[in-house]
Amino acid sequence: MTAEAPILVVEDEPKLAALLRDYLVNEGYEVKCLDNGLDVVPAVAVFNPRLILLDLMLPGRDGLEVCRELRTFSAVPVIMITARVEEIDRLLGLDLGADDYICKPFSPREVVARVKAILRRGALLEALPTPRLVIDEERYCAQFGGIALDLTPVELRLLKTLANTPGRVFSRDQLLDRLYFDHRVVTDRTVDSHIRNLRRKLEHACPGQDPIRSIYGVGYKLEL
The missing domain is CATH 3.40.50.2300 (Response regulator)
Incomplete structure (x- = not known):
């Protein structure tokens, strides 16, 4: 050897x-x-x-x-x-x-x-195959394709929610319920804004890859 x-x-x-x-x-x-x-x-x-x-x-x-x-x-x-x-x-x-x-x-x-x-x-x-997406809730950090993601706390919760059940479609209201715990008044379009930012950061980590899918009239899901 x-x-x-x-x-x-x-x-x-x-x-x-x-x-x-x-x-x-x-x-x-x-x-x-x-x-x-x-x-x-x-x-x-x-x-x-x-x-x-x-x-x-x-x-x-x-x-x-x-x-x-x-x-x-x-x-x-x-x-x-x-x-x-x-x-x-x-x-x-x-x-x-x-x-x-x-x-x-x-x-x-x-x-x-x-x-x-x-x-x-x-x-x-x-x-063993390396997971494409790794989320560490205790350290409040995540990696995609081995690259660290610079996420806000809300973006991390959003990504974690989608990643917990890959393939499941979440409505905007369902996502909002999991993103904010202080009962603030926000519109369902706030989710769209967070999704756009999250997609941009995932794309920056792994160009050409977008695991978030939009389901017209319903919501979003994550496919890994």
Whole structure:
């Protein structure tokens, strides 16, 4: 197997880092080793690693801080390695976005098995078709064709309403009931204005694609 990108081993114990490197190289992976937490983020930007084995206790910057920053810009899988066995550390590491957690002492074969499992899982996810439309209600954001949409709160509610039941035709009155919660007085033509703006933003994200269909005399539906 030829790795498309290296596995990054971040460990300040030279013998342990060399041991992990040797086992991973023996399995066909390219490996790069670091021994300082300050070097991790710049290295990720340069090498775009497939996976990171990240020690918790590092000089310069500890693994939890590094993992926290990584998750602000990268989804690279992270396996945290530590001598700490307290439950709070394990939970904190996973809450920060670590994909797995291995406590010292460990078997290098177990580490390799975990690496293979995570990379295999990632490959399966990549093989799945990517949804054209993704709506995150908690973060109040949406993507169409992988492109972020700059939507107003009303536009997001409108899109979410249509997307909840693709193919269903909503009348203007039905949409209005779901768009405004403060009982303001608006006309049903307000929906048309929001639909126009929403279509423009969808078209900007994916030129030539308009999933919103107008049903004359009835209303609108979403077809994905």
